[in-house]
Amino acid sequence: MEVRGPVMCVLLMCYIFGHIITSHNNGFIEARSSSKYGDLEIEKKLRTLNKPAVKIIKTIDGEQYGCVDFFKQPAFDHPSMKNHTYHYKMRPTSHPKRETNNSRFGYLWENGVGCPIGTVPIRRITKDDILGLNSLEDKHKPLGSYNTTTYGTSDPYYDQHHFAVGRTPNKGMIFNGATMELCVTAPKVKPTQFSSARLHIQMGDDFIQMGITVNPLLYKDDQPRLFVYTKAGGQQCYNNQCDVGMISVRADFPLGMLMLPASVRGAKRSHFGTFGLIKDQASGNWWFEFDRDAEEIGFWPSDKFHQSSGNNVEWGGEVFTAALPGPQMGYGIYPFLHIRYDAYIKRVSILDANYNFDTKVDYMDSFSDDNRGYKVLDEVKSGFKDAGHIIFYGGPGLDH
Numbered sequence: 001m002e003v004r005g006p007v008m009c010v011l012l013m014c015y016i017f018g019h020i021i022t023s024h025n026n027g028f029i030e031a032r033s034s035s036k037y038g039d040l041e042i043e044k045k046l047r048t049l050n051k052p053a054v055k056i057i058k059t060i061d062g063e064q065y066g067c068v069d070f071f072k073q074p075a076f077d078h079p080s081m082k083n084h085t086y087h088y089k090m091r092p093t094s095h096p097k098r099e100t101n102n103s104r105f106g107y108l109w110e111n112g113v114g115c116p117i118g119t120v121p122i123r124r125i126t127k128d129d130i131l132g133l134n135s136l137e138d139k140h141k142p143l144g145s146y147n148t149t150t151y152g153t154s155d156p157y158y159d160q161h162h163f164a165v166g167r168t169p170n171k172g173m174i175f176n177g178a179t180m181e182l183c184v185t186a187p188k189v190k191p192t193q194f195s196s197a198r199l200h201i202q203m204g205d206d207f208i209q210m211g212i213t214v215n216p217l218l219y220k221d222d223q224p225r226l227f228v229y230t231k232a233g234g235q236q237c238y239n240n241q242c243d244v245g246m247i248s249v250r251a252d253f254p255l256g257m258l259m260l261p262a263s264v265r266g267a268k269r270s271h272f273g274t275f276g277l278i279k280d281q282a283s284g285n286w287w288f289e290f291d292r293d294a295e296e297i298g299f300w301p302s303d304k305f306h307q308s309s310g311n312n313v314e315w316g317g318e319v320f321t322a323a324l325p326g327p328q329m330g331y332g333i334y335p336f337l338h339i340r341y342d343a344y345i346k347r348v349s350i351l352d353a354n355y356n357f358d359t360k361v362d363y364m365d366s367f368s369d370d371n372r373g374y375k376v377l378d379e380v381k382s383g384f385k386d387a388g389h390i391i392f393y394g395g396p397g398l399d400h
Contacts, residue, residue, distance in 0.1 A: 042130055049074060049125045049241055057121065058110045061258050067115035067251070068122050078243035080303050088118055088249050091296050092280040092287050094355075104295055105252040114252030122240055122248070123256045132217045140192075140217065140320055141236060142209050142229050144200050145367055146170065146312055162398070164329060164368040164376035165200075165316030166348070166391040168361070175201065175310035177278035177351030179289075182211055184271045185343045185394075186224050186262040187328035191216045195319045195327045196227075197343065197393075199275055202314075204307035206232045208300065210275050210288060212259050214327075224259045226273065228288060232304045240298075246288060248298040253290070255297075265331045265341055272346075281355050284308060309353070314367075315345045316376055317393045326373055330394025334375045339384045342392040349388070361389050373398035 051074070053066030070088040075081065106113045115121050145163035168175070180199050187195040198211030209229040218238060219225055230236060232244040239255040240246050248255070263270035276289035284302030289295065302308060317329040330343025339346075349359045362380045374395035382390045 042127055045130060046125060046127065048077065051122065053122075054116060054119050056124070057115060059108055059254055059257060060110055061260075062110075063254075063257075064124050065115075065121035065254055066124055067119040069119055070249075073120060073122065073247055074240055074243055075245050075247045076243075078304065080301065081243075084301070086247065086301075088120070088251075090249055090299070092278070092285070092299075093283055094281040101295075102250075103252060104291075104293075105250070108254060108257060109252065114250075117251055119251055120248035121251070121254050123254065125241065128220075129218075132220075139322070140194070141231075142196065142198075142200075142318060142320075144202050144207055144312070145314055145316075145318070145369065146202055160320055160322065162319050162321075162326065162329075162368075162370055162374055163314075163316065164374040164393040164395060165314040165318075165366075166345075166361075166364045166376060166378040167314035167316075167367055168312055168350070169363060169365050170312060173311065174353035175313050175350050176281070176353065176355055177201075177276065177286075178310075178313045178315075179274070179276040179278075179347070179349045180315050180345045181272050181274050181347045183330075183344045183346075184212055184224055184259045184262050184273060185330050186222070187214055187330060187332055189214050189216060189222060189319075189327035190321075192322045193320060193327040194218070195317070195329055197317050197330065197345065198227075198315075199277060200314045200318075201277055201310040202312040203305050203310050206305045206307065208277055208286060210277060212273065219256065224262050226255065226257050226259050228255060230300065232300070233306065244300075244304050246298040246300055250295075250297055253295075253297050265333075267340070270339070274347075278351060279309065313350055315348050315391050317343070317374060317395075319374070319397070321397075324399040326397035326399065328395070328397055329374050332396050333394055334396075335377050335392035335394050337377055337379065337382075337392055339382075339387065339390070343394040344390055344392050346382075346384075346390040347386070347388040348391065359388055364389070370398060 051068045051072045055067045145165050189195050194215035196213040198209045200209045212224045213227045230244050235244045237245050278287050286300040288297045290297050319327050335342040366376050368376050376393040378391040380389050
């Protein structure tokens with residue numbers, strides 16, 4: 001049978017679309033084959049990240065985590081860790097000693113406990129996780145708002161990251177930590193976008209972030225999740241997914257967990273998480289503390305960073321979009337200084353150069369790089385009970 005021109009074109013188009021690089025699963029991208037990694041590199045990366053687990057357990061939301069020996073976490077693959085003396089019973093040495101509750105977060109797990117003592121839960125990573133995140137490469141990675149001051153139109157990622165934050169002025173100050181209480185919201189995002197509310201401490205070219213993010217490429221859903229993010233020594237990753245990532249010390253706390261229920265705008269009660277990033281004065285290690293009781297979750301060794309203290313701190317929203325319209329931030333509305341109707345971060349504080357807590361931070365600047373999509377307002381004395389210094393932020397997104 002002779003195949004004529006129009007038929008050949010149809011066959012060619014079918015072939016091309018039959019090899020499209022992504023498929024859509026409930027509206028979210030599941031990457032298949034296009035990546036800067038080859039198959040062998042992906043398998044090697046999976047072996048590095050998915051360390052042998054003593055057992056596999058599930059959260060109450062049905063998500064799988066491997067219980068990995070404390071000493072086999074990805075962070076211990078870093079060259080600086082060859083002669084370390086760290087152990088899972090570690091806690092900040094400059095803090096008052098207290099008994100550790102090893103089952104404090106047991107309610108997050110189907111088994112009611114978490115992992116066995118001496119192991120830590122690490123979320124299992126799939127090939128699609130790696131392909132999805134690398135489909136956008138570096139431009140999808142979190143940033144600090146200070147980085148935008150050096151951007152110009154020649155930068156390939158210009159105008160794709162946006163911020164609405166309260167931040168310390170760039171005046172040569174030294175910071176050894178910061179804290180916040182963060183209202184949990186569930187902003188609407190598209191598959192290749194993210195919307196985060198976070199604490200960010202900049203240490204020269206390095207930084208640590210922590211907070212809540214809605215990130216379909218990272219988690220394959222549109223739900224708010226707890227995250228930490230590390231950039232150190234030219235490497236960067238979420239949670240504990242690389243050798244500069246956080247070292248977990250708890251057997252019952254899952255990084256990347258769902259933060260539900262999310263707050264409902266206008267409700268009398270909002271849902272929040274309490275975060276702290278504190279440098280231990282004795283060791284210099286940076287500690288992630290969570291919940292009102294400041295439970296120590298994990299740490300970053302000081303020698304992984306080129307700078308020992310922070311030079312800038314910021315609290316607020318960050319979004320990324322590869323194309324317009326942009327994602328929502330917070331509740332998807334501009335703030336107007338009301339705790340029931342605005343997304344907010346309250347009780348902000350910093351640990352200063354002398355290791356004293358400053359709960360006023362009355363020298364903070366408000367910064368939004370584009371008020372057409374996102375805005376921020378902050379009040380040192382808000383009038384809301386026990387709120388302390390509070391930052392209101394949010395917006396519907398650009399080109400809404």
